[in-house]
Amino acid sequence: MMKALFTLSILPLSVLSAWAPPGPDGKYTLTAPGITAKFIPYAACITNLLVADRNGTLRDVILGYDNATFYPVDPNHSDYGAVPGRYTNRIANHTYVINGTRYYTEANDGNGTLHSGLNGWSHRVWNVSDVTATSITFTIRDESNSSLGMPGLVLGTVTHSVSNNTWSTKLSAVAVDHDTPLMLTTHPYWNLDAFSNPKTDLIFNHTLSLPFSKRMLGIDPATECTGAIPEVPAGSINDFWSKPKQLGASINDPAWVGNCGTGSGCSGYNNQWVVDRNASEMALPVATLSSAYTGIKWDLYTDQPGVVVYSCFWMGGELCLSCATL
Template sequence: MKLSAATTLFSLALATVPPPGPDGKYTLTAPGITAKFIPYAACITNLLVPDKNGTLRDIILGYDNASFYPVDPNHSDYGAVPGRYANRIKDHTYVLNGTRYFTEANDGNGTLHSGTNGWSHRVWNVSAVSNTSITFSITDVGNSSLGMPGTVMGSVTHSVSNSSWHTTIAAHAVDHVTPLMLTTHPYWNLDAFANPDTDLILNHTLSLPFGKRMIGIDENTESTGELPTVPKGDINDFWSAPKMIGASMGDARWVGNCGTAGGCAGYNNQWLVDRGSGEEEMPIATLSSGWSGIKWDLYSDQPGIVVYSCHWMGGGNQLKAAQGGKASNGFVRKDGCVAVEPQDWIDGINHPEWNRTQYQINGPGMPPFSSFIQYKFSTV
């Protein structure tokens, strides 16, 4: 029997893979980096790199107990691969080929990460694993997430090399057109909460060199269809020069900048990655901490990047044993972390005028979705 291109692409050999370690996690190591992963949400749970003094710091938020992720009452998509359609769908509805679909309203009146049975709530298969790489795969049948038709087959490969974490994501809708947009969802604190003066990330420095435009949002943080420019010196200006995440706290727009309905303060916004010719190989974001000296440069082929400065963290997420210091109470506080997510334009399926639907709709006969995300670590 001749296999279809989709089956050939995503049918990974049913070879025996080794079990996880005693902590329930798969550990990958390379010079300058150690990372751990679990099948739940295909997520990263630990990432250790040396700080400027050579001390190893676990700079990813997560839990020591691998079995806690599926039952976490504060489910924060820690380190996950959300899908099949990442981020928000306004008013939990969209139209595809003349048919209106309704998705789960799990974020006010909108849908976030495809609802409460999205890919970040699933246990993936472990298809291959080595000392430096692990591949997870998923078969997502139609309407297992409300309003998402057709079967999608996906795979995610995480790998580590010299001070680098690289992720490749691939997926294909095999029998019906459907929305498809994927990313990774790590939360960062480059000080591992050990800075004796603060356990927050407001003193982390961020650069978004191509972020001169944004997705406009309404009071509920849902897309308006506008694509506002970011003036130099604006609260959302990270393009003209790197600046600390908390540098604009005194701005009148700080409270409500990421949604006025709930008083969201800081950032939960998407910047567009408007690269020019010859700029494709440059990092789309850089994050660093002066205290730890840890820095990463983010590379991706995605045309947008979401930054969320953890306003909604309510102090219920416990730190790992290796994290924390004098300024920490052992839990993640508001502004205690930052998520940085390369992805396509939020809610593009509801804005055909953006011409993003060709990248956000997939189906039989169409090229598979594919993307890469890479963090390169160094010290400053």
């Protein structure tokens, strides 16, 4: 079993000094019992995550490139393993208002903005501020308007660490001199079969559970948030709360096509579920993904109130049609 812990807090940037060089493959390798993870400064990316399957065979369950130099030149730039920012996800109609002032951002996703535009944090080389055998810290100094329409200096830090069968990430950011949108996340793509299943290289056979997610964010045809927070009926295409089910279980449901955006006919999932928990449930996983083929199970723990599931509709076939990102 593998666990992942993600926390987000808005904190002052720590001053860190230790440093160690990457390996010959250009990646920094962290190891702990039951887990090995590799990272690069570009986008503060995780590039590999190796865990043992039920037979003890090591499987790399994170989608990434063997050659670290390909990340910044990939023409598709699918944010494999990246930390997007300073504002992740979408800004509808590439505009927003703060303190009575309207700002306009880069329209890089139709008429909307995705991950702060084409110069967001997932397109930047971060500083390596601290490295040990089990953790690495990346920092970034994001100057005002370096991403169009994002005012003020922001200092960001991301610390990845590993421990027994666990990968943990802590993301922090502070707006130094101006109010500005801040929202961070990690962007891994998972294949718990590690592309080793002879019957399929897709992830529709993976089983997902979202036990605290009886609501989700409403989206418009362009996959942008409408502000609605609809209930998820038991047995519906988006129901992973009443019981676990495979990601492809609803593939023949009439709602499958357009479920993640009717404007493009997005099929499957690119949606955000609300995580509703009481105090006694905060230590429980908000999502569990598992593969019957490898026996690998992944539990997600977070202090955040939502989780996004993407089943790779826009990935095409040339790079990946067989991964999920949560």
